[in-house]
Amino acid sequence: MKETVLLDKKFREMISGEVISKRVDELAEMINRDFAGKEVVFLGILNGAFLFAADLFKRIDLKARISFVKLASYEGTRSSGSVKELIGWNEDIKNTQVIVIEDIVDTGHTLEQIVGELKVRNVASIKVATLLFKPKAYTKKIPIDYVGFEIPNDFVVGYGLDYDGYGRNLPSVYTLVK
Ligand code: IMP
Numbered sequence: 001m002k003e004t005v006l007l008d009k010k011f012r013e014m015i016s017g018e019v020i021s022k023r024v025d026e027l028a029e030m031i032n033r034d035f036a037g038k039e040v041v042f043l044g045i046l047n048g049a050f051l052f053a054a055d056l057f058k059r060i061d062l063k064a065r066i067s068f069v070k071l072a073s074y075e076g077t078r079s080s081g082s083v084k085e086l087i088g089w090n091e092d093i094k095n096t097q098v099i100v101i102e103d104i105v106d107t108g109h110t111l112e113q114i115v116g117e118l119k120v121r122n123v124a125s126i127k128v129a130t131l132l133f134k135p136k137a138y139t140k141k142i143p144i145d146y147v148g149f150e151i152p153n154d155f156v157v158g159y160g161l162d163y164d165g166y167g168r169n170l171p172s173v174y175t176l177v178k
Contacts, residue, residue, distance in 0.1 A: 028059030048103030108140030
């Protein structure tokens with residue numbers, strides 16, 4: 001059983017890099033089939049989705065582009081910490097079919113904000129792909145079209161996901177040992 005320590009916490013391997021790779025193959029196959037003959041723009045959500053987005057995108061054989069955006073806290077004088085702005089948005093994405101790539105959907109709050117931002121920017125259609133999904137934590141109604149793995153409501157790291165900035169380079173997904 002592979003274990004690793006990040007800062008003050010211990011994590012145990014939950015999904016190996018090999019299993020992730022096979023699942024990414026399957027997700028790419030589904031997307032290639034669903035969007036055959038169409039042009040798509042993948043929109044990776046930074047920071048966590050960078051590895052999943054790269055691995056998925058390599059397997060796409062459509063006419064496709066990729067761009068990355070980030071939801072950043074609004075740097076204003078107001079103290080409303082929940083206001084976020086979308087940075088890295090590129091006007092070329094207007095009127096295109098977008099596939100949002102997330103590392104993990106937990107409560108769905110982030111996803112809802114991203115989808116809201118895309119809707120006001122007039123994209124033609126929005127689909128969502130996530131490597132990990134915590135169904136028990138999800139509180140939103142937005143359909144998630146491509147799910148890599150459904151996982152329990154526990155904290156995970158690796159393959160792009162971090163604990164306080166660490167662990168993103170782990171090739172497997174690890175879960176917190178309580
Ligand atoms: P949500 O808005 O609650 O769906 O959470 C989404 C974001 O929270 C993700 O994009 C991650 O950055 C972070 N997050 C949620 N769960 C985890 C986890 O188990 N490990 C690491 N980050 C997580």
